[in-house]
Amino acid sequence: MNEPLLGGLAQSRADRAEPILRPGNTNCGGCGMSIGLNLLSRAIGERRVQMVIPACCGIVTAGPFPYGAYGAPVVASTFASAAAVATGLAHVARLNGEPTRVVCWAGDGGTYDIGMATLSAAAERDEDILYICYDNEIYGNTGGQRSSATPFGAATSTTPAGKTVEKKDVLAIMAAHRVPYAASLSLAHPEDGLRKLRAALDARGFRFVHLLAPCPTGWKSEPADGIELVRLAVRSGLYPVCEIFAGERLEVNVEPDFSRAALRRYFELQGRFGKVALDLDHVAAGIERNWRRLRALESVAAPAG
Amino acid sequence: MPNQLISANHAAAAAAALAARANRFGRGFGGGIYPITPQTECIERLCGEEIEKGHLTRVESEHSAMAVCIGAALGGARTFTASSSNGLAYMAENVFAAGFFRLPIVMMAVNRTLGPPWNIWVDHGDTLALRDAGWVQLYCEDNQEVHDSILAAYRLAEDPRILLPVMVCQDAFVLSHTMMPTEIAEQAAVDRFLPPLELPHRLTEKPRVVGGLDFPHENEVHRRQQQEAMARVPEVYREVQDAFEAEFGRRPADAVVPYRMEDAEIVVVSMGTTGSTARTAVDAARQRGVRAGALRVRLFRPLPEAALRRALAGRRHVAVLDRDLSPGLGGILWGEIRGCAAPGAVVQNYVIGLGGGDIRPEQIERILDQAAQLERAAEPQFVEVG
Numbered sequence: 001m002n003e004p005l006l007g008g009l010a011q012s013r014a015d016r017a018e019p020i021l022r023p024g025n026t027n028c029g030g031c032g033m034s035i036g037l038n039l040l041s042r043a044i045g046e047r048r049v050q051m052v053i054p055a056c057c058g059i060v061t062a063g064p065f066p067y068g069a070y071g072a073p074v075v076a077s078t079f080a081s082a083a084a085v086a087t088g089l090a091h092v093a094r095l096n097g098e099p100t101r102v103v104c105w106a107g108d109g110g111t112y113d114i115g116m117a118t119l120s121a122a123a124e125r126d127e128d129i130l131y132i133c134y135d136n137e138i139y140g141n142t143g144g145q146r147s148s149a150t151p152f153g154a155a156t157s158t159t160p161a162g163k164t165v166e167k168k169d170v171l172a173i174m175a176a177h178r179v180p181y182a183a184s185l186s187l188a189h190p191e192d193g194l195r196k197l198r199a200a201l202d203a204r205g206f207r208f209v210h211l212l213a214p215c216p217t218g219w220k221s222e223p224a225d226g227i228e229l230v231r232l233a234v235r236s237g238l239y240p241v242c243e244i245f246a247g248e249r250l251e252v253n254v255e256p257d258f259s260r261a262a263l264r265r266y267f268e269l270q271g272r273f274g275k276v277a278l279d280l281d282h283v284a285a286g287i288e289r290n291w292r293r294l295r296a297l298e299s300v301a302a303p304a305g
Numbered sequence: 306m307p308n309q310l311i312s313a314n315h316a317a318a319a320a321a322a323l324a325a326r327a328n329r330f331g332r333g334f335g336g337g338i339y340p341i342t343p344q345t346e347c348i349e350r351l352c353g354e355e356i357e358k359g360h361l362t363r364v365e366s367e368h369s370a371m372a373v374c375i376g377a378a379l380g381g382a383r384t385f386t387a388s389s390s391n392g393l394a395y396m397a398e399n400v401f402a403a404g405f406f407r408l409p410i411v412m413m414a415v416n417r418t419l420g421p422p423w424n425i426w427v428d429h430g431d432t433l434a435l436r437d438a439g440w441v442q443l444y445c446e447d448n449q450e451v452h453d454s455i456l457a458a459y460r461l462a463e464d465p466r467i468l469l470p471v472m473v474c475q476d477a478f479v480l481s482h483t484m485m486p487t488e489i490a491e492q493a494a495v496d497r498f499l500p501p502l503e504l505p506h507r508l509t510e511k512p513r514v515v516g517g518l519d520f521p522h523e524n525e526v527h528r529r530q531q532q533e534a535m536a537r538v539p540e541v542y543r544e545v546q547d548a549f550e551a552e553f554g555r556r557p558a559d560a561v562v563p564y565r566m567e568d569a570e571i572v573v574v575s576m577g578t579t580g581s582t583a584r585t586a587v588d589a590a591r592q593r594g595v596r597a598g599a600l601r602v603r604l605f606r607p608l609p610e611a612a613l614r615r616a617l618a619g620r621r622h623v624a625v626l627d628r629d630l631s632p633g634l635g636g637i638l639w640g641e642i643r644g645c646a647a648p649g650a651v652v653q654n655y656v657i658g659l660g661g662g663d664i665r666p667e668q669i670e671r672i673l674d675q676a677a678q679l680e681r682a683a684e685p686q687f688v689e690v691g
Contacts, residue, residue: 018512050508052376065523068514075379075508076516078402081372084364088335088376088384089508091360095333095382100510118372121365 016041018071020051025061025069030223032213032230033057033134035187037105040132041071043197048100050093052086054115055079056107057140080114082106083122086129094128101130101201108135108149112168123177123206130200130207133170136215144218152283153267155275156218162276166286171210171244172293178247180205186212186241188231192253196243212239220271229269236263237287240294250297258291260284308488313448313480314343316487317413317473318350320455321385323495324411325356328383331501334359335377336384337370341392342425343481344415348387367392371399371410378408379515381507383459383499386410389477390417390431397435403470404439404531406516409462409502410470411455412440416577416628417477418660426661427477429576430629433605433637439531441471441538442606444576446558448485451475453549453557456490456498460545463502466537476578477661490553498552535607542604560604561612565591569598571677572617574642575626576602579657579664583626586669597673602638613645623652624676626669627685630656635685651676654685662690 020041021027027034037058051074053059059076063069077085082104093100111119111133119131138156139145146156148168155162174182181203185193193211200207212233214226221229233239237256244250264280267273311319325334338348338361352361362373367388374384388396393414403410418428432442441461445451451473458471475481490498508515519527539560550556564584566572571590573583580601590597600616602609617623623646627636634640639654646652653676658664668688 048510059517062514062517064518064520065514068512068517070514071512073508073510073512074514074517075376076514077372077375078398080368081375081399081402084337084362084369084372085376085379087362087364088337088373088378088382089380090376091335091362092332092377092380092382095335095358095360117365118369121369125362127362 016045016071020044020071021061022069022071026063027057027061028217028223030214030216030226032136032187032215032226035226036134036211036213039187039190039193040197043194043201047201050089050100050102051075052077052082052089052102052104054082054106054110056110058105058107058134060141079110080118082110082115083118083127083129083131087122087125087127090128104129104131106131106133107140108133108137109139109147112148112170120177123174123179123208126179126205128204128206130209132209132211134211134213136213136218137167138215138218140215140218153276153278154272156272160275174208175244175247179208180246181207181243183208183243184210184239184241186230186234186239186254188227188234189241189254192241218272221269225269229266232262232266235259236266237291238263238266240290242294244297248297250294252294252298258287308486310484311448311487312346312482312484313445313451313475314346314415314482315350316448316452316489317387317455317475318347318354319489320452321351321411321413322354322356323490323492324456324459324499325359325383325385326492327496327499328501329358331383331503332381334384335362335373335380335382336386337362337364337373338386339364339367339370339388339392341367341389343417343477344387344389344392344413346481347413367396368399371396371403374410375399375403375406375408378410378504379406379508381502381504383502384410385412387413387415389415390419393431393435394419400435400440401438407468407506407531407534408470409459409468409504411458411462412470412472413455414472414474415477415481416474424660425477427479428628428659428661429474430637432472432474433629435472436606439469440606441469442604443471443473444603444605445473445475445480446578446580446601448480448483448487450558451480452487452489453555456495457545457549457557459499460548461538461542464541465505467534467541469534469538474577479578488555494552498548538607539604539609539612558603560609561616562601562603563616564599564601566598566600566616568596569620570596571622571624571673572598572600572620573624573626573669573673574600574602574638576605576638577628579626579628582664582666583669585666586673589666589670590673595673595677608641610645613642617646617650619647621650622677622679623650624672625652625654626672627654627656628658630659639685651679651682653679653682655688656685657688658690664690
């Protein structure tokens with residue numbers, strides 16, 4: 001297979017005959033999840049996939065029967081069941097000697113909250129599936145309620161005064177399962193994201209990819225600002241972009257500069273953070289604590305001395 | 306392996322393993338399993354079976370057990386799981402999903418009291434609570450029936466005219482842990498009886514969304530198709546009985562099993578092992594000159610209404626024994642039998658043997674005597690058996 005142009009970011013003959021996210025879908029303008037699907041489409045290329053999508057914006061994307069906005073076979077699973085339905089599909093593919101890659105595409109509600117037990121169990125069993133969580137930090141298709149992925153301070157329809165507790169660190173949770181591959185992906189760094197999605201598609205065993213997905217409706221941000229928001233989150237260190245192999249070896253893929261200006265701008269561009277006066281020193285201290293932990297994991301792989 | 310002395314849990318597992326292997330020339334076998342008393346011995350035995358081209362996933366919950374079955378079935382595999390009581394309640398969302406996906410999953414359900422308070426003995430309320438999930442439900446009376454029903458269930462479920470999941474229900478401990486001589490089918494015969502599954506709507510490489518959004522005009526059609534498939538079950542089940550008899554030399558019981566009904570004036574209706582006790586009570590009552598008969602409802606979904614109407618035509622007194630309770634109604638079986646009895650018949654409900662209380666022939670005899678005297682039906686009667 002010829003390497004697609006620009007590392008696969010430009011459409012080429014080697015790309016899928018049809019995109020994973022077909023034209024005509026009714027997703028919101030500026031939807032980060034949709035950008036993620038386009039990146040996934042490029043990554044899949046000619047690979048054979050089956051997708052499992054639980055209740056989330058991703059399944060609303062599919063549109064009403066008999067139409068389907070997905071250029072792949074998709075099972076719409078119950079909310080908590082994506083990883084278990086994928087388990088069943090993956091085993092049947094293996095029993096029949098088929099190269100099919102089974103991909104879960106789930107939101108943060110279906111991952112951090114209701115699907116966590118199922119996800120954790122599939123990771124523990126090291127099922128041969130790729131689980132991608134697009135994290136828009138709210139229950140999106142129900143109109144923007146808080147989830148355990150909602151960050152501290154963000155106003156949602158169920159935390160109108162702003163959330164008072166921190167979000168879960170889902171990547172750390174998945175890495176603690178010592179899965180072969182766990183990574184976070186930045187939509188503002190598509191070359192890196194594409195490389196990781198391809199690696200995750202081709203690896204065996206349980207793979208987890210976390211993707212910060214701006215949601216203009218929920219974040220009260222401009223649709224055009226989505227990529228910029230992710231870039232600011234990465235620059236400021238708020239959203240570490242890294243890969244964790246077997247739960248022990250960590251590689252940072254994009255080095256942040258820990259810019260306080262970027263952090264401030266990240267919050268300023270989003271209406272959801274307007275309800276409480278965020279203490280940037282407090283946020284920065286949290287970022288620093290998190291990076292000390294990441295650096296420690298990173299150093300495991302570094303040569304002694 | 307004919308005639309083994311085994312429990313109904315093991316009889317079910319043996320049948321599931323035979324059916325699983327029979328699909329080795331198809332797309333294989335899959336399923337998720339999770340323990341719960343008193344079903345656990347079934348999945349334990351299954352885990353000890355060699356299944357060529359099969360994989361059982363040891364999941365973290367009943368909800369995921371059914372989800373793995375859904376995934377494997379959508380991949381085209383034959384599937385099996387087993388559960389009971391609160392496990393079924395926890396699984397419920399995906400039980401409905403399996404029904405609505407029209408997947409020929411077979412589940413062995415051991416009927417156990419729902420808690421709290423906790424009680425591990427027989428009560429039919431757990432599976433009856435799932436009666437609207439789009440599953441065929443068969444209730445069994447002995448271990449042989451459990452074994453045979455599992456095999457028959459696959460043939461029925463996978464018939465292209467049906468494509469519905471099937472729940473094979475059996476009474477906690479009375480069957481699940483009771484050893485009975487059971488004739489276990491031979492693999493070669495099962496291979497002939499259960500040809501490889503070909504699921505017409507299995508997921509392939511073709512882009513398609515299974516289970517996406519449905520507007521009302523589509524949903525109405527999809528739900529009606531479930532009803533139409535259910536309506537075909539009694540006829541296809543008779544074909545399955547014929548095919549089973551031709552292959553294995555014994556005939557699975559009918560949808561409704563009559564006993565001494567010829568001239569019966571008082572009829573006792575029940576499900577599961579209560580049916581055996583009812584027969585003993587009918588014999589005793591007959592010896593005293595009471596014209597008693599019994600009906601055992603084996604197929605609860607679809608409700609074999611035509612067969613029930615025929616059997617109850619002209620019967621003045623009907624006593625329905627429910628080993629379940631729908632608080633605010635009474636017995637669930639009674640609620641349904643009322644609509645099938647002859648016009649003007651007195652259909653009296655007896656809620657009996659809740660929490661696994663021992664139902665004795667003498668109690669059913671007293672019920673027969675009492676029900677035969679009724680001018681009109683009273684409220685559901687609670688029979689405390691202790």
